[in-house]
Amino acid sequence: MIIQSVDRALEILSLFSYAKPRWGITEIAAAMNLPKGTIHNIVSTLDSAGFLRKDEETRKYCLGPRLFSLGTIMGGTLEINQRALRPAHNLVERTGLMSRVAVWDHDAALLTLEVAPHNYSALAQRIGPRVAAYCSALGKSLLAWLTGSEIKAYMDRAEFTPFTPKTIASKEDLLKELERTRKRGYAINNEEIALGRASLAAPVFGRDQRIAGAISQAGDVDQILGSEMDSIVRSLQTTAAEISSAMGYYPAAPQPVKSLPKAPSKNSLKRRKGKRSTI
Numbered sequence: 001m002i003i004q005s006v007d008r009a010l011e012i013l014s015l016f017s018y019a020k021p022r023w024g025i026t027e028i029a030a031a032m033n034l035p036k037g038t039i040h041n042i043v044s045t046l047d048s049a050g051f052l053r054k055d056e057e058t059r060k061y062c063l064g065p066r067l068f069s070l071g072t073i074m075g076g077t078l079e080i081n082q083r084a085l086r087p088a089h090n091l092v093e094r095t096g097l098m099s100r101v102a103v104w105d106h107d108a109a110l111l112t113l114e115v116a117p118h119n120y121s122a123l124a125q126r127i128g129p130r131v132a133a134y135c136s137a138l139g140k141s142l143l144a145w146l147t148g149s150e151i152k153a154y155m156d157r158a159e160f161t162p163f164t165p166k167t168i169a170s171k172e173d174l175l176k177e178l179e180r181t182r183k184r185g186y187a188i189n190n191e192e193i194a195l196g197r198a199s200l201a202a203p204v205f206g207r208d209q210r211i212a213g214a215i216s217q218a219g220d221v222d223q224i225l226g227s228e229m230d231s232i233v234r235s236l237q238t239t240a241a242e243i244s245s246a247m248g249y250y251p252a253a254p255q256p257v258k259s260l261p262k263a264p265s266k267n268s269l270k271r272r273k274g275k276r277s278t279i
Contacts (some may be wrong), residue, residue, distance in 0.1 A: 008032070009042050013051065013063070022060040078103075080204065080213045081113045084248040088115045088215060091239045095232055097217045097224070102138040103205075104146070104211065105130070107154055109139040112213075131193070134160060134174050135167045137201035140187035141214035144178040145203050151178070166191045186233055187214075190225060198224040200232060202240035207248030215240050 012028055018253050025043060029036045043061060046052040060155065075081055077225030080101060088099045092115045101113035108130040131138030135152070143151060168174050181187045189199045199218035206212035217224065217236055 005042065008038075009046060012039070012042060012046065013067070016063050019200060022055065022058065022062050024058075024060045035216055041210065059060070075112060075121065080243070080247065084113055084204070084213075084215060084243045085115075087114060087239045087242045087246075091115075091217070091235055092117050092237055093216075095217060097219045097232070100138065100216050100218065101213055102131070102142065102216070103213045104133075107157060108133055109136055109142055109214070111138075119129075132161070132163075132259055134158060135163060135189065135192035137187040137189035137199040137218075138214045138216045140174075140177060140181055141201035141203050141216070142211060144181040145205075145211040146167070151175075163177070163193050164195050166195075168192065188225070192220060196221060200224060200229075200236055202233075202236045204240050204247065205244045205249040211253045212247055215243065 015023055015028065015031060023031075025036055025040050028043065029039045032039065043052060047054055047061065047064070050064045052061045053064040054061050080103060084101045088101060092099050096117045096119070098117065099115045100111055102109040102111050106109070109132075111129045111131065129138055130203055133143050143154065146154070155175070156159060158171065158174075160167070160169050160171075160174075162169060168177060186200055186202045189197075189201075191198060197218065198221045199216045201214045203211055203215035204213040204215060215236065
């Protein structure tokens with residue numbers, strides 16, 4: 001049973017993002033198509049509990065310290081973060097590249113851990129905490145090892161918003177890329193989110209033998225996809241296997257790679273339309 005007031009409070013909190021970190025009562029009411037009085041009561045309750053904070057000068061609200069506290073607790077107690085922290089640090093020390101860990105959450109890759117090299121620029125582009133699955137190495141690494149029905153459900157809901165000219169733009173292209181990802185054992189993002197940036201990601205599995213998360217290495221295109229790519233892939237996959245082992249994963253006997261759902265080709269659709277039934 002869904003409690004309406006709680007559901008609305010959670011929907012309000014979900015409006016806040018990097019792109020729009022501050023909201024006024026009128027804006028929230030318009031976004032949710034609800035009366036301002038209803039929104040004011042819920043927002044006031046969230047404010048008094050510390051989940052939102054009001055800027056007295058602008059009269060707008062931002063996320064409150066209570067959420068930061070809860071987020072810190074979650075990040076510190078999440079099993080994959082605890083298992084991945086030391087291996088990820090070791091990986092960064094070996095390669096000198098940024099490393100991130102993510103889990104699957106509501107059709108996106110949710111970044112839960114980030115380890116930066118000592119020379120990492122504070123001005124480097126910030127991504128997350130959620131990144132689109134269809135155009136990120138972490139997202140594709142997670143997607144590729146979901147079940148066939150889970151992938152189909154994602155495809156039915158997915159909207160392919162282009163971030164760059166290289167962003168995957170269709171279900172057919174994504175399915176082909178996921179097939180390649182499973183066969184080679186890692187995912188690639190080649191300037192699909194930001195021009196000049198690339199990343200590689202490998203899957204992490206849990207004790208239930210299912211995908212538990214993914215770990216990536218990111219940097220400039222020449223760093224990631226250049227002459228050192230094979231070395232980076234080996235280190236990344238070794239680290240992913242180490243984390244999987246710490247998560248209680250023990251590989252079963254090798255199984256043939258199952259084909260992902262395939263989109264019908266244009267030719268097959270034409271044949272279906274032209275085919276007549278016989279009695």
